[in-house]
Amino acid sequence: MVAKNSIECDSYNKLSLPVRPSVLVDAVSREAIVEKIKDAAKKWGIFQVINHGIPLSVLEEIKDGVIRFHEEDPEVKKSYFSRDFSKPFIYHNNFELYSSSSGNWRDSFGGYMAPNPPKPEDLPLACRDAMIGYSNHVMSISSLLFELLSEALGLSSEMLKSMDCMKSLHVICHYYPPCPQPDLTLGTSKHSDNTFITILLQDQIGGLQVLHQDCWVNVSPIPGALVINIGDFLQMMTNDRFISVEHRVLANKVGPRISVACFFSSSMNPNPIVYGPIKELLSEENPPKYRDFTVPEYTKGYIEKGLDGTSNLSKFRI
Ligand SMILES: O=C(O)CCC(=O)C(=O)O
Ligand SMILES: [Fe+2]
Numbered sequence: 001m002v003a004k005n006s007i008e009c010d011s012y013n014k015l016s017l018p019v020r021p022s023v024l025v026d027a028v029s030r031e032a033i034v035e036k037i038k039d040a041a042k043k044w045g046i047f048q049v050i051n052h053g054i055p056l057s058v059l060e061e062i063k064d065g066v067i068r069f070h071e072e073d074p075e076v077k078k079s080y081f082s083r084d085f086s087k088p089f090i091y092h093n094n095f096e097l098y099s100s101s102s103g104n105w106r107d108s109f110g111g112y113m114a115p116n117p118p119k120p121e122d123l124p125l126a127c128r129d130a131m132i133g134y135s136n137h138v139m140s141i142s143s144l145l146f147e148l149l150s151e152a153l154g155l156s157s158e159m160l161k162s163m164d165c166m167k168s169l170h171v172i173c174h175y176y177p178p179c180p181q182p183d184l185t186l187g188t189s190k191h192s193d194n195t196f197i198t199i200l201l202q203d204q205i206g207g208l209q210v211l212h213q214d215c216w217v218n219v220s221p222i223p224g225a226l227v228i229n230i231g232d233f234l235q236m237m238t239n240d241r242f243i244s245v246e247h248r249v250l251a252n253k254v255g256p257r258i259s260v261a262c263f264f265s266s267s268m269n270p271n272p273i274v275y276g277p278i279k280e281l282l283s284e285e286n287p288p289k290y291r292d293f294t295v296p297e298y299t300k301g302y303i304e305k306g307l308d309g310t311s312n313l314s315k316f317r318i
Pocket of ligand 2: 192
């Protein structure tokens, strides 16, 4: 299942992420933080942040909530099982099961937490408070991140927010059970996210990798850190100034591995807004590389092809 034409780089030290996790604390000024983010979003499409303001106890609570739900009585879980993403909360394994050539070694649950959060009683008791609490924190850190990303593009701080990039939050909580034969499968196969950005919390088990210059590079877990992925929409809107990172998750002999992916995207909901390369970033020398798109239009192709390792972006290139 290893991607073709890629070399395995097993050492994080050989090729380490350029933006260290302390990006939001160490940098002496906002300008310095913006510079680091600009560099990482361009070269890697990913960076990690610590001291983001979300208390460690909140991170622990959501991870515990994910384990509690997944280790719940199967009868309880069964009542939430569905592939209908318009429902307020669903438990599923492999949204791409019927479109991909192989299944992935994980189970997931989640729902849209903004702009219309589910009624608390629609969420299972095992993770209800944790999901609501964590989502509120993620919404506020996303506001700062979209400001910094706008500034990194040389735009006004409010630009991306004014384009509704942070309006819709889809939270998906993954549970990767220990795998007896990890070499034969993957936790999540290679893909980029159909989002503006994704804010990811991973536990200490490891397995997340990004494809960089034909090498799979480990995104080693850092306690308390959040991983920020640039998604496909932002790559198109920035006309390739930022890149949407291709990533995957290895299956592990140990586990379970827990991760919580917060997708900023309205992908499964109606959204009439037409996006395209941001006019302020274009010039005669830098004409639009993508045609305009709506999020549901983009998502339709993304879901249909599943996580098959191919890019949906290329279909929108001019
Ligand atoms: O579990 C992870 O670390 C990554 C999951 C992921 O890439 C996704 O949900 O899109
Ligand atoms: Fe992803």
